[in-house]
Amino acid sequence: MRRLAPSEKKLLLLLCGVLFLAVNLLGLRAFLQARTGQRKAITATRAEIAESSGWIERGQILRPAVAWLDSHPIPRSEPDAASAELLKTEREEAENAGLKVTEENLLPPQSSPQGSSVAVAVKLSGPFAGLVKMLFAMQTPSAWRTVDKISIKSDAQPPNVLIEMELRQQFQPVDSTGNTGPTPPTR
Numbered sequence: 001m002r003r004l005a006p007s008e009k010k011l012l013l014l015l016c017g018v019l020f021l022a023v024n025l026l027g028l029r030a031f032l033q034a035r036t037g038q039r040k041a042i043t044a045t046r047a048e049i050a051e052s053s054g055w056i057e058r059g060q061i062l063r064p065a066v067a068w069l070d071s072h073p074i075p076r077s078e079p080d081a082a083s084a085e086l087l088k089t090e091r092e093e094a095e096n097a098g099l100k101v102t103e104e105n106l107l108p109p110q111s112s113p114q115g116s117s118v119a120v121a122v123k124l125s126g127p128f129a130g131l132v133k134m135l136f137a138m139q140t141p142s143a144w145r146t147v148d149k150i151s152i153k154s155d156a157q158p159p160n161v162l163i164e165m166e167l168r169q170q171f172q173p174v175d176s177t178g179n180t181g182p183t184p185p186t187r
Contacts (some may be wrong), residue, residue, distance in 0.1 A: 009114040074170055075171050076145060078173065082169055085169070087120055089145075090138065094126075097137070099134060099163070100126055102124065103122065104122050105121045112144070114170075121164070122165055123164050125144065125162050125178050126160060128160070131161060143169075145169050147165055147168075148166040151165070
């Protein structure tokens with residue numbers, strides 16, 4: 001093999017330097033891409049951890065609600081019996097509160113995966129204090145009754161009011177054979 005001329009040596013060194021630089025730049029680019037990918041993966045994992053810990057915290061916060069639901073199960077009834085019980089309770093509480101029932105309309109039963117409900121739309125008149133007493137008696141969480149809508153207007157006699165409200169009773173349906181409807185989810 002012949003000896004390289006000084007200009008050929010310079011070119012060879014220049015070529016080796018360019019190759020070295022090119023390999024290093026490609027390696028640096030691959031390193032930066034891998035680093036960016038790792039950062040994205042870390043960010044995604046941190047987001048998943050934060051979301052999961054949020055669900056865990058919500059689960060811990062809801063434990064008292066689950067315990068309350070377990071200690072106060074939704075009543076089991078037939079739709080007609082639930083409607084009759086709601087009407088009876090509404091009339092008794094209105095009478096006890098000194099309110100006069102002017103109109104009642106049973107609304108059709110509604111079903112959902114959590115259970116069923118019956119409702120009554122009622123118009124009442126009487127003293128405002130009686131309305132407060134009735135609302136306090138009717139809207140009992142452990143009885144699974146709610147006041148869905150309410151409209152209060154002043155009557156001609158100032159302490160009296162005209163009330164239009166919709167009361168709802170939640171229940172688990174029981175058919176004539178005694179089988180219950182959808183069962184609540186297990187916890």
